[in-house]
Amino acid sequence: KPGAPYHVWRISTLPHYATDIIDLREFGSAPVEDWMTVSWVRRGPSFGQLPAEVRQLNELARESDRFRLKAMATSMKDLVGDPLDDFAKKFTLEFIELGIRTSMYVRTDIIDGCAVSRLVRLAPGE
Numbered sequence: 696k697p698g699a700p701y702h703v704w705r706i707s708t709l710p711h712y713a714t715d716i717i718d719l720r721e722f723g724s725a726p727v728e729d730w731m732t733v734s735w736v737r738r739g740p741s742f743g744q745l746p747a748e749v750r751q752l753n754e755l756a757r758e759s760d761r762f763r764l765k766a767m768a769t770s771m772k773d774l775v776g777d778p779l780d781d782f783a784k785k786f787t788l789e790f791i792e793l794g795i796r797t798s799m800y801v802r803t804d805i806i807d808g809c810a811v812s813r814l815v816r817l818a819p820g821e
Contacts, residue, residue, distance in 0.1 A: 700755040700786075704746055706734045707795045711741045717814065719801040728783050730797065755789055758782075796820070 706712045714734040736742075762782055790796070796817075803812040 700752050700759060700790075703730075703732065703790065703795060704749065704752055704793070706732060708746050709741050709744065711737050711739045713737070715799050716795070716797045717799045717801065718797040728787075749793065751789060751793065755786065759786075 703716070706714045707716070712734045714732055717731045717733065719729050719731060799814045799816050801812050802815045803810050805811075
């Protein structure tokens with residue numbers, strides 16, 4: 696269920712990627728936070744290079760794998776709430792510490808009885 700820390704690190708730190716990280720709700724489970732990334736790749740001097748290694752990512756990746764296995768072995772209903780919220784909060788704080796933040800979020804309004812969603816760009820540090 697959780698994301699891929701190495702992937703997010705790569706697309707957020709190598710200069711040939713222009714990336715937006717979008718905060719949205721998990722499909723079919725509105726209380727659950729989810730991230731989607733959209734990246735544009737430009738060939739340039741850093742293209743094909745590996746990102747800097749960060750020890751913190753190893754622990755995040757291991758924890759992500761453990762949580763994913765738990766999600767596959769049990770009903771997602773058992774994880775929604777505190778277990779998933781705590782995991783997402785830890786992930787988000789670790790990414791912020793690494794300088795990785797969401798850049799957009801999905802805002803949904805009810806207009807004339809219809810749900811209308813749009814992307815909203817966040818200000819730096821927001």
